[in-house]
Amino acid sequence: NFYLEALDRDVKKPNENPSVGVILCASKDDAVVEYALSRSMSPTLVADYRLCLPDKTLLQNKLRELTELALESGERDEDDEE
Known part of the structure; x- marks a missing residue:
């Protein structure tokens, strides 16, 4: 919830x-x-749950892509401020 709130605000x-x-x-x-979500003010829905995750390499690659996009976006924002 912390990260979602920060994302929505900023x-x-x-x-x-x-x-x-x-x-x-x-x-x-x-x-x-139940304990983790019981105080959440936002509606919580469980769409699906799986006993196995996507391939670890796929998750690592996606995380790397998102990190690079975030860094590029931050650089562009800094250039806009100058």
Whole structure:
């Protein structure tokens, strides 16, 4: 929730919908999920859960791509401020 709030306050544009979080879990534990989400003010929906994650290399590549995009965006924002 911290990251979603920061994203919505500092990055989201007025015409965009509120951010949506995705939780990736290594195992299923109903009690942990219930405790973790019980105080959340946002509606929480569980669309699907799988016992296996996508390939680790795929997740690493996507994370690298997102990091590079964020860095490039930050550089462009700095150039705009100058």
